[in-house]
Amino acid sequence: MKKYILLNSKRLPPFLMIFGLLIFVQSLINYANAKVISSVKPIGFITEAIASGVADTDVLLPDGASPHTYSLKPSDLVKLKSAELVIWVGEDMENFMPAILKRIDKEKQIELMAIPEIKARLQTSHNVHEHEDLQNHDALDEDHHGEYDEHIWLSPKIAKIIAQSIHDKLVTLYPDKSTLIDENLNEFIINLTETEQNIAKKLITVQNRGYFVFHDAYGYFEARFGLKNLGSFTINPAVQPGVQKVYAIQQELKKHQAVCVFRETQFSPAVIEKLVNGTDVRIGELNPLGTGIALSKDAYSQFLSKLTQQLLDCLGKN
Template sequence: MLHKNTLLCAALGAALTGGVALNADAAVVASLKPVGFIAAAIADGVTDTEVLLPDGASEHDYALRPSDVKRLQGADLVVWIGPEMEAFMEKAVVHIPEQKQIALAELPAVKPLLMKGAHDDEHEHHDGEDEEEHHHHGEYNMHIWLSPEIAKASAVAIHDKLVELMPQRRAKLDANLKEFEAELARTDEQVGRVLAPLKGKGYFVFHDAYGYYEKHFGLSSLGHFTVNPEIQPGAQRLHEIRTQLVQHKAECVFAEPQFRPAVVEAVARGTQVRMGTLDPLGTAIGVSKASYMQFLTQLSNQYASCLKGD
């Protein structure tokens, strides 16, 4: 009896200090909201999905809090993109067993689908070495959640890993993956129909995030204000964009909810160009099994409402 009590006390102590042992149903912890959207569709009815990055924060400069580290350590599965996107997670994931994490950009099914990143404003980073290091964007565009193909490959990887970790829930996980793939195909077609009439219309985006989505749906951005939203675009870049706006090459300039659009407004002022907002993180969307489809659809509506001039 004493032995049992000792064990119970030890378990309670661990629970109170670590906060982890108490939570028998640990969750899938996703780094960013759209990654959570994909994970939630697969984990639906099996385990909860939580997102680390709070709404309104930027993945480019977030710092983990002690509570975040605790959540990572207690997770069933951690899903992130990789150190080039979430530098804030690099140190924490070292302590998480390999079999309990997925870095999506490293997946064999995803690697061949990666697009090269843009480097056209690298010369504006000369504020000091630390700045350079801190904002290093690698060779590839890491906003991979904006690619329906990569989302599908990610869903398969999350499914396979959860089946490995929870073999007894295989039937539900299989059903979830099947439903996700069917819904994705349907949404892809629907979004394609909304965006088809907008092909060939010119616009500028705030930062270099949308390449996968644009390539998939045949949209043609004229460029972006900045590669990294934490770095203000330089005067020369703004002058180039302004010149194109004055010459009526673009119909729209898009800001983002996380970043003040003052610079976008200043450039568009006095031209006929419309202003829109694109949300690459789906900040207003709750995490549920349908949220990735809502996310793709919301983006298409954001493009359409500005480019159509509604």
């Protein structure tokens, strides 16, 4: 029989304890290497496009995390405090950010919702809509926040303003790399304009096909490409909807002749299948946070193209 020896830190030689401590410290340093931090992945996509070859970038929230409910870890604090620039949306989107950012120089931050050019293009929130009577008291609506829709990364026009703002800040931080930063911005604008045109051509075929969502996050994208969002339903992903709720949603789907209902990863397929049972409505899935897409110069265009394909996969079926 093999014998397994458990190491007790109290019995470790001093040099091993010091070595272990050095490894831990180095891991924190490596974790904090990124100079430009974005709060959420789609903003990180834009940041990487402009900062490529200029500065290391990283995203604060891991895949699968919600910006509305995320709790900062000690390693996140190390990352934020060591960053040369932090880019975030606003306190109604990332309500965990203001407290920590009070301890960080304002010159090292970009709050996107505070940029005048973005403010002028904000859409009002669709949290209160014609289907609000379907919401029950035990519902968890993660998007009941401020007056404006803060999912601004889903607007190609606002994305260009974000890119310009990041460009301007990076030029002040790295004046010796201004030429490269200029080139990156120009390339981003050209690629995004081409992507936007391609998306418009693809989605024109499904503009009259109505659908419902369970996360009211797509207003900017829908407005740009003329999509027919019939409304959103509020249910708690962790709680099975009751019989009355299921019936009410089914009636709404039939009444408005919805083609699809789009879920997100937090909803189990079983819950959504229960809601559409007895209707002809198809189930699709949308990803507003770019889960599974790696940071790269063209990641933002990939993100919009993938969202487009997800819409087509459901709405485009006969």
